Amino acid sequence: MWLMSRLRRHPLLAAARVTGLGTLASRLLGLVRDMATAALMGMSGGGVMDAFVIGLRIPNLTRRLFAEGALAASYLPVVTRLLETDRRRAWQLTSVLLICLALLLVGLMLAGQAVCGLIWLAWGDVPGMGLLLGLTAAMLPYAVFICLAAQVAATLQALGRFGLPALAPTLLNICWLVGAWFIAPHFAPNQVAQAYVLAVCVVVAGVLQLVVQLPLLFRLGFRFDFNWPAGRDSLGEVVRAMGPMVLGLAVTQVNTLMDSLIAWGLSAAPDGPQRIAWLGDAVAYPMQQGASAAIYYGERLYQFPLGILGLAVATAVFPMLSRHAARGDHRRLGGDLTLGLRLVLCLGVPAGVGLVLLAKPLVQLVFERGEFTADDTARASAMIACYALGVWAYCAMPVVVRGFYALGNRVTPVRIGMCMVALNLALNLALIWPLAERGLAVATSTAAMVQVVLLVTVFSRRMAPLAWAPLRKTIVQTALATTAMTALGVATLYFLPEGSSRLARLAVPLISCGAVYLGVYRLAGGREIGMLLGRHASSPDDASTLDWFEEHADYDED
Numbered sequence: 001m002w003l004m005s006r007l008r009r010h011p012l013l014a015a016a017r018v019t020g021l022g023t024l025a026s027r028l029l030g031l032v033r034d035m036a037t038a039a040l041m042g043m044s045g046g047g048v049m050d051a052f053v054i055g056l057r058i059p060n061l062t063r064r065l066f067a068e069g070a071l072a073a074s075y076l077p078v079v080t081r082l083l084e085t086d087r088r089r090a091w092q093l094t095s096v097l098l099i100c101l102a103l104l105l106v107g108l109m110l111a112g113q114a115v116c117g118l119i120w121l122a123w124g125d126v127p128g129m130g131l132l133l134g135l136t137a138a139m140l141p142y143a144v145f146i147c148l149a150a151q152v153a154a155t156l157q158a159l160g161r162f163g164l165p166a167l168a169p170t171l172l173n174i175c176w177l178v179g180a181w182f183i184a185p186h187f188a189p190n191q192v193a194q195a196y197v198l199a200v201c202v203v204v205a206g207v208l209q210l211v212v213q214l215p216l217l218f219r220l221g222f223r224f225d226f227n228w229p230a231g232r233d234s235l236g237e238v239v240r241a242m243g244p245m246v247l248g249l250a251v252t253q254v255n256t257l258m259d260s261l262i263a264w265g266l267s268a269a270p271d272g273p274q275r276i277a278w279l280g281d282a283v284a285y286p287m288q289q290g291a292s293a294a295i296y297y298g299e300r301l302y303q304f305p306l307g308i309l310g311l312a313v314a315t316a317v318f319p320m321l322s323r324h325a326a327r328g329d330h331r332r333l334g335g336d337l338t339l340g341l342r343l344v345l346c347l348g349v350p351a352g353v354g355l356v357l358l359a360k361p362l363v364q365l366v367f368e369r370g371e372f373t374a375d376d377t378a379r380a381s382a383m384i385a386c387y388a389l390g391v392w393a394y395c396a397m398p399v400v401v402r403g404f405y406a407l408g409n410r411v412t413p414v415r416i417g418m419c420m421v422a423l424n425l426a427l428n429l430a431l432i433w434p435l436a437e438r439g440l441a442v443a444t445s446t447a448a449m450v451q452v453v454l455l456v457t458v459f460s461r462r463m464a465p466l467a468w469a470p471l472r473k474t475i476v477q478t479a480l481a482t483t484a485m486t487a488l489g490v491a492t493l494y495f496l497p498e499g500s501s502r503l504a505r506l507a508v509p510l511i512s513c514g515a516v517y518l519g520v521y522r523l524a525g526g527r528e529i530g531m532l533l534g535r536h537a538s539s540p541d542d543a544s545t546l547d548w549f550e551e552h553a554d555y556d557e558d
Contacts, residue, residue, distance in 0.1 A: 026166070027304050029173040031366065034300050036180035037198070039370030041191055043290040043297070043379065047128045048191040050264055050292040052198065055135030057257050058112075059143035059202075062105075063150060071101070071147075072154040074242040077322040077406060078234055080158045084323075087221065089234065094155055095224050096231030097238065098148060105144040113137045127272065131192060132264070138199040145206030152213045158319055159220050168209045175205035255424045255447060256299060259440040262428055263291035290379065291437040297367065298383030298441060302355060302391055313340045313399055321406035330407075334464040337403045341456070341466075342474040344395040346529060350482045350517050352391030354510070357489040359384040361505040368502075379437070386438050390445030393452040400455045407463050413455065420451045474526065481521035489513045 041049045075097065082090035116137040124130050153165035179201035184194035268274050268285035275281040324333035355362070359381040368377045404413050424447040431439025460466045492509040500508075521529065 026169040026173060029170050029177070030300070031304070033173045033176045033180065034297070035366055035369075036177055038297065038367040038372040038376075040180050040184060040194060042371030042373065043293040043376040046191060047269065047289050048131065048195050049296075050267075050290065051128055051132040051135055052195045053292050053296040054132055054260050054264055055139050055199065056202065057260055058136055059139050059146070061254070061257050062108075062143040063146045071238070071242055072150055074238045074405070075151065076154050076158055076318055077325070078238050079155060080319055080322045081326050082234065083158055084326075088225070089230065091221075091223055092225045092227045092231040093234040093238075094151075094222065095226045096228060096235050098151060099226055100235065101151060102144070102148060105147055109140045109144055112140050127269065128264075131195075135195055135199055138196060139202050142203045142206040145203070145210050149206065149210040149213060152210065152217055155217060155222070156213065156220070160319075161216065161220065164213055164216055168213055171208045171212065172202065172205035175201040175208065254421055255444050256295070258421075258425065259428065259444060260292045260295055262432070263287055263295055263437055263440060266432065267291045286432040286439075287436050290376070291440075294376075294379045294383045294437050295440060297363070297380040298387050301359075301362065301366075301384050302352075302387035302394070304351075313343050313395075318402045318406065321403055325406040325408070330464040333403070333406065334466050337399065337459075337464070338467040338471055340399040341396055342471060344399055345392060346474055346478050346521070346526060348392035348395035349478045350485055350513075351395075352388045353482050353486055354489070354513060355388035355391065356385045357486065357493065357513070358506060358509060359388070361493075361502065361509075365502045365506050382438050383441050386441030387445060389442070390448040393445070393448040396452045397448060397455070400452060400459060403459055404455070404463065409463060412458055412462075416451055416454050416458070420447045423447050423450065477521055477524040477526040480524050481517045481526070484520045485513045485517040488516050 041052070043049055079090050079093060082093060116133040120130060120133045149168065153168065156165050176198060179198045183201075184197040188194040188197050266276070266285055267287040267289050269289045274284055276283050276285060320336050321333050324330070324336065360377065363377045363381040363384065367380065368374065401413050404410070424443050427443030427446060428440055431443055435442060456466070460468075489509050489512075492512055493505075496505055496508060518529065
């Protein structure tokens with residue numbers, strides 16, 4: 001019982017719970033935001049939603065690459081080490097980094113807006129190009145504020161504070177909702193103007209996310225100290241580590257941006273030419289207008305479990321992995337990474353299968369209203385089902401990659417990631433003609449699954465040993481419970497009366513499948529869900545799991 005009590009108090013579990021709950025609140029509000037956006041703008045009407053989605057992806061990609069991704073991942077180990085040894089140097093690093101990052105981001109923003117202007121001068125007569133460039137330029141300032149906010153959040157996480165960084169993204173959803181519900185419908189005369197209203201709301205949200213986190217940082221002892229000579233060496237360490245991390249952490253985001261651009265460039269408008277002019281009109285467009293929006297709606301729902309589970313566990317585990325690596329304790333590092341993988345697999349696998357089963361009733365309930373039609377539902381639900389095949393991999397990837405980075409290996413994830421970008425592009429071009437936009441989702445899922453398998457294999461063989469016995473047991477338990485859940489879900493959907501309400505067609509199979517999964521998983525001996533909930537298992541004699549933890553029961557609880 002003492003051992004289970006130690007497991008229940010493990011700092012990874014506590015941090016993952018806090019981060020996961022904060023992210024859950026943000027994701028639920030984001031779902032409401034997307035409902036309002038779908039009702040306002042639909043999917044394919046005039047290509048406005050396609051342009052808005054791609055315009056938002058570019059600053060979002062900057063945020064994920066340089067803030068929540070590579071820069072935060074290279075900064076966290078350094079600032080964590082300094083916080084344990086010399087807090088003044090830690091504050092100097094934070095101050096120098098924030099100033100240099102602000103100057104760099106402002107320069108990039110201005111350069112990006114200039115590039116948008118030049119492209120408009122050269123190709124402004126291409127249908128939809130002007131709107132795409134205008135929305136992109138309008139939302140580029142968001143990248144400045146959200147990247148700075150992410151660095152403040154990373155500093156708070158290094159200090160052991162996860163709640164506010166997890167809740168800050170809700171401000172984007174609140175500002176967006178204000179625009180979609182109250183401003184755009186009443187003060188914008190058409191969908192183009194409404195898209196610009198939403199773009200302004202996105203930028204305002206970036207400012208607020210930065211401002212709300214600063215008071216807590218100062219309360220925890222931070223003092224602005226821009227001392228370039230003192231902070232230069234630590235900043236150089238961060239920058240040298242950052243370069244290879246850019247693609248290593250953001251392969252999925254790069255693939256998704258590439259998917260959106262392919263979808264925009266190879267989609268035919270209903271009233272436009274149906275064959276590709278630059279291919280001599282010999283080949284028909286593989287997709288129809290609205291493909292980029294279909295990717296967006298599909299991505300928003302498949303990333304729901306990713307944000308709550310995968311990123312929450314990765315955010316919580318990274319400071320711990322960094323501390324173990326700084327102390328040279330590879331045994332504890334491998335143990336915490338294994339626990340992180342078990343946590344994401346036991347919920348990521350059933351979440352993906354559940355999305356495949358319930359994609360259509362989910363889209364009908366959430367999105368199908370206003371400008372979002374039944375045809376839009378069919379397209380979005382197909383995208384969700386195809387993306388959902390890789391949910392377990394999307395959740396596991398950020399956890400495994402952070403294991404490499406904690407040990408200073410930044411090359412291996414990059415090499416594997418670049419191979420996966422090439423694989424994704426090849427699959428995209430091979431699958432879009434037979435599967436239309438669904439082929440883009442299948443390609444992304446396949447590349448993610450291959451990437452995770454390769455990363456785990458290489459990490460275990462070359463970096464630190466993983467606890468394979470408890471990991472294999474978790475996989476078997478998850479597979480058994482998911483199989484039982486799937487059988488019940490298919491039967492429930494088949495026997496539900498045709499006239500059932502939208503809510504019933506989603507809620508009945510969802511609740512029944514969830515109950516069966518939890519029950520079978522518990523009967524099979526699974527304990528990970530109980531760990532996440534802060535409960536301990538009733539029996540302490542699970543040899544494949546608890547014996548391993550007993551060997552490593554001397555975890556730090558700082």
